[in-house]
Amino acid sequence: MPLRRCPCGTGLPLAECCGPLHEGTATAGTAEQLMRSRYSAFAVGDTGYLLTTWHPTTRPRTLHLDDGLRWTGLDVLATTGGSLLAAEGTVEFRAHYVRGRAAGAQHEVSRFVREDGRWHYLDGVSRG
Numbered sequence: 001m002p003l004r005r006c007p008c009g010t011g012l013p014l015a016e017c018c019g020p021l022h023e024g025t026a027t028a029g030t031a032e033q034l035m036r037s038r039y040s041a042f043a044v045g046d047t048g049y050l051l052t053t054w055h056p057t058t059r060p061r062t063l064h065l066d067d068g069l070r071w072t073g074l075d076v077l078a079t080t081g082g083s084l085l086a087a088e089g090t091v092e093f094r095a096h097y098v099r100g101r102a103a104g105a106q107h108e109v110s111r112f113v114r115e116d117g118r119w120h121y122l123d124g125v126s127r128g
């Protein structure tokens, strides 16, 4: 059986890319890595990971993913900060999806903060 490719688009198997982050056996070193792993979590339906990587001040109490939406690809367009030693960073991305027979994309600039050595998603501004 072929290994499942990671949804975030690195070309690596899920188990060698975002999988260990989802399982808690690794943590994201950079804001972009966290962003990619969160995209993958949306793609595989891992709400637990999405909530634990959400900053406590902006985290929703519960999260229901849209079953009708299938995530089909991620383009990381730009990043600021977010390095191994940074405390803040932004990632601009376009996430592609299919709903029924219609394709769409979410274009957003997400903000991330690192606290206690872990990156968290803070919030995002849609770029329409």
Ligand SMILES: [Zn+2]
Pocket: 006, 007, 008, 009, 010, 017, 018, 019, 036, 037, 040
């Ligand atoms: Zn990945």
